[in-house]
Amino acid sequence: MLNANAAMPVIGTLFAAAVFLFGGVPSHADSTSARLAAYYDLKMMLCDRTAFQWRRDDRPEAVADNVIQVGVGRDAGYALTTSGQLLTWRGTVDKKQAVLGHVSWFAAGRTGVFAARADGTLVHLARPERWFTEGKIARPVAVSASAIAASVGDSADYFVTRDGDLFVKGLAHRGQYGDGNLKSTPTFIGVAENVIAVKAHTGHAIALKRGGAVIGTGGNIYGPIGRHGIGDKAIVWAEIFTGAVAIATGSSHSLALREDGSLWRWGRDIGLDPVQVLDGVTDAAADQSTSLALRDDNTLWQWDRGEQPRRHFQCP
Secondary structure, eight states: OOOTTTTOOBOOSOOOOOOOOOSOOTTSSSSSSTTEEEETTEEEEEETTEEEEEETTOOOEEEESSEEEEEEOSSOEEEEETTSOEEEESSOTTSOEEEESSOSEEEEOSSEEEEEOTTSOEEEEEOOSSOTTTSOOOOOEEEESSEEEEEEOSSEEEEEETTSOEEEEEOOTTSTTSBSOOSOOSSOEEEESSEEEEEEOSSEEEEEETTSOEEEEEEOSSOTTTTTTTTSEEEEEEEEEOSEEEEEEOSSEEEEEETTSOEEEEETTTEEEEEEEESSEEEEEEOSSEEEEEETTSEEEEEETTSOOEEEEEOO
16 A cells, blocks of 8 residues: 655645646545535535535525535535635635635545645645634645545544545544554554545545445444444444445435435434435435435435435525
């Protein structure tokens, strides 16, 4: 496996102008694509180039234009603009703050942000003592020279390299590393191969492998990684679904999207075995208790874990 930290200096200046992503790429987002984001009860979606935000069952409201990717942390919203600027805000959306420039895609979460450059360099911005919109922006630190995907979890952070190697750093007490290790490490270490996407949340992670297999590890009291380690935790990666093209996970349930547009779910209030819940889906996301899906007619569907999907919004 690659040494993720070899010759990776601290980055303190902006990179040269880059070519930016304008399409939804499953691995380059907090959900299955750049168009949806959900974490705890904060949610965002992208309709064309307009970003919408809402909480719980509220109606989505437009918060930013000229956006190509949305993201959320525990209490902060994020938007990546067409010019490659990563913006964030907390509460009042008219008080946006620039996090970083020359960004091609990003992944946000409770503990910080991963931001990728067009050349494949991935930088990590740790959460400061005060959140981004209240204090000094953390200094970005380069962690990989060839990342294609990343995820910021509640307890451990992950990224995937161009070669398909999965790296992790953070808490390991719930099996978050998936290599049998229950102790955290000071640097990112490789823990899986042939991976193309990874999503993490409260003490667990799921990863999508080449060929469509979904594997999972970590805390599994409620079943977000299926039957694997149910009731406590799994400390090694194991297969929990097949035939997927994109994945998402919340605090206690998970989602997988197949090429035919079928959306599958498993976990708390659902069951340990994946079941199909909706068809015609292009994008999906999961948070603390809710699932979101954008369908091919640009309608947004939203529902609680064990309930049936309900139409919630129509992209204008």
